[in-house]
Amino acid sequence: MNEHEVGDPLGPFQDIWDSWEEVRLEISRKPLHHFRRAIEIQFDELEEHLASGDRDAAAREAIDMISIALNTMRWLDCDSAEIAEIARMRARQRMMGQARSILGKYENRYGI
Numbered sequence: 001m002n003e004h005e006v007g008d009p010l011g012p013f014q015d016i017w018d019s020w021e022e023v024r025l026e027i028s029r030k031p032l033h034h035f036r037r038a039i040e041i042q043f044d045e046l047e048e049h050l051a052s053g054d055r056d057a058a059a060r061e062a063i064d065m066i067s068i069a070l071n072t073m074r075w076l077d078c079d080s081a082e083i084a085e086i087a088r089m090r091a092r093q094r095m096m097g098q099a100r101s102i103l104g105k106y107e108n109r110y111g112i
Contacts, residue, residue: 009084016067017080027071035072039065 008014020027046061073083095102106112 009081010070013066013070014080016063017070017074017083020067020071020074024074027074028077030075032075035068035075038068042068 010017042061042065046058046065049055049057049061070083073086078086
């Protein structure tokens with residue numbers, strides 16, 4: 001059994017979740033566009049690191065995006081166990097065996 005099993009429903013992301021608990025109230029008061037803008041900023045920073053050839057720094061920015069996603073779930077008043085269940089169900093019901101069609105949707109509908 002590793003350190004991220006029974007008591008840590010988010011596995012390796014549990015530490016990120018726990019790190020932000022101290023500002024739960026402040027997060028709950030943020031408007032939704034705060035999280036959208038935070039993601040945009042992280043993508044900008046990721047691109048800067050990639051442009052300079054710093055893959056490790058880019059990967060850290062990607063982790064920061066996961067942190068923002070988790071805090072968006074916190075904003076939605078989800079707890080870590082609920083997030084873990086939502087993630088499992090979303091993967092099973094929406095993603096498994098459908099990845100190609102999801103990519104196709106974004107390509108056809110949004111041109112990306």
